Amino acid sequence: MWKLYKRDISAVAIGAKFLGCGGGGDPFIVEMLIKSVMNDEESIQVLEWQDLTDQWIAPIAIIGSPEFYSEQLPSGDEGRSSLKLYEEYTSTEPQALISLEIGGLNGISPILTALRSRLPIVDGDGMGRAFPKLKMSVLNLAVPLTPAAVYTHNYQEVIDFVPNEKASEYLHSVVQQNGGFAHLTSYVGNAKKISTAMIPGTLTVAKAIGEIVEKQISASDKQEQLQKMFGNSIYGKVEWILSGVIEQIERDFYDGVVTGRCLVLEHSVQDYRMVTIFFENEFVYVASEHDRLATTPDLIVVCEMETLRPLMASTIQKGTEITIAKVACPSILKTKKMRNLYKRND
Known part of the structure; x- marks a missing residue:
């Protein structure tokens, strides 16, 4: 277990961009949002693999086109709104968040939601890099995609009781019809299941990459x-x-x-x-x-x-x-x- 501070955000953003493999969206906008609302003394608790027991864990993501996302000015509360939509529908309150993909802007967007929701974040993710489709998540191996709460400025829905493949296709159509991107809470599950499939330690790796790249060395x-x-x-x-x-x-x-x-x-x-x-x-x-x-x-x-x-x-x-x-x-x-x-x- 460790803590993430405001001074660490730049390094994590660089590392997430590195792990994005050229895609996944530039973390810059979310990085600036986090820095604008986080005090120097504040911290976010980071749970490592061995800290996971029976917590209910919610993966958080921005899906769709990062280009469309970057063209609009987010408030920073959209991820929390997606989480609340899930909680209201399922009558379940997750005790921790995790990144659905560590690459690109989704490497740090759960940090913003964790900060806003006062929840810890798990040191790991569901892809180990950036991939273009939800079905490419390793979490598919352990937990169902649905119920999935999708939130945009003008559209909100919880998709339930749909096989993963069809749910992924339906989410794609929803995103295309509602501005090209959306905030998502999905693949929610018990820590015992999440921990068997997730890729552990990737938040630590992202932070370490950024710290090395930021150094004034050759x-x-x-x-x-x-x-x-x-x-x-x-x-x-x-x-x-x-x-x-x-x-x-x-x-x-x-x-x-x-x-x-x-x-x-x-x-x-x-x-x-x-x-x-x-x-x-x-x-x-x-x-x-x-x-x-x-x-x-x-x-x-x-x-x-x-x-x-x-x-x-x-x-x-x-x-x-x-x-x-x-x-x-x-x-x-x-x-x-x-x-x-x-x-x-x-």
Whole structure:
């Protein structure tokens, strides 16, 4: 058990952006909201895996298009409103919150709801990174998606007694018809069930990433420290695939999804190599002329070369000097059951 303070929020936001793999939405807006309402002396209790006994835990998320979310000014109470909607419908009051996905803005949005609701937050999440669909959550392995409370400025509903796959499809249609994004409380369950499926320690990892990236040290020193940190976490080995400059970028935005590719010319005195990064909200895979260098579900992270600050697929620009990292994902994401969940050809 540990505590999260206002001074930690910037680091967590950087780490969440890193784990977003180019997608998941920029945490900046939520980061600013948290800092605007949190006092320096305030803290949020963080429950580790061993602290989970019989608490009722509620995963919190913003679903839909992060681009649409960033175009509107949230009040900061939307997550709590979704939680209250769930509580009123089920007559159940969760004793802790957890992130549905640690990558991107959902890595810190539950922190804002925890602050507003005066609840602890669990050190873990349901994806270990950012994924584009609810069905890709490891929580599918332990708890049902419904009842699910979906809240927007002009629409509120609790979806119940629907199989997970159909509920996910229905939520997608609700979001599309109501501004392109919504706040969600779903996959709520007892700590014993949540703890069997969740990916533990990811909030700690996000905070550690941010603390390393914020240091005033060389990029090579940051790489070395990140390798050591990830090696002692639920994740695996970090490979720094290459450094180079973005020579060309093709990007399209349709139905809330950012798709495209960018060509990167490697910085090397020994060889000339062009690689392509393909993205579909998140960076999906990296390929050279003859080989795939990295692919989902491993984490593909594109960083500024000098600072190692993570970049978004929706905003990367031609001429930017970058470093590409591949981080081995938590092993649960490579199981047969999870591979079936995150297939993108549906």
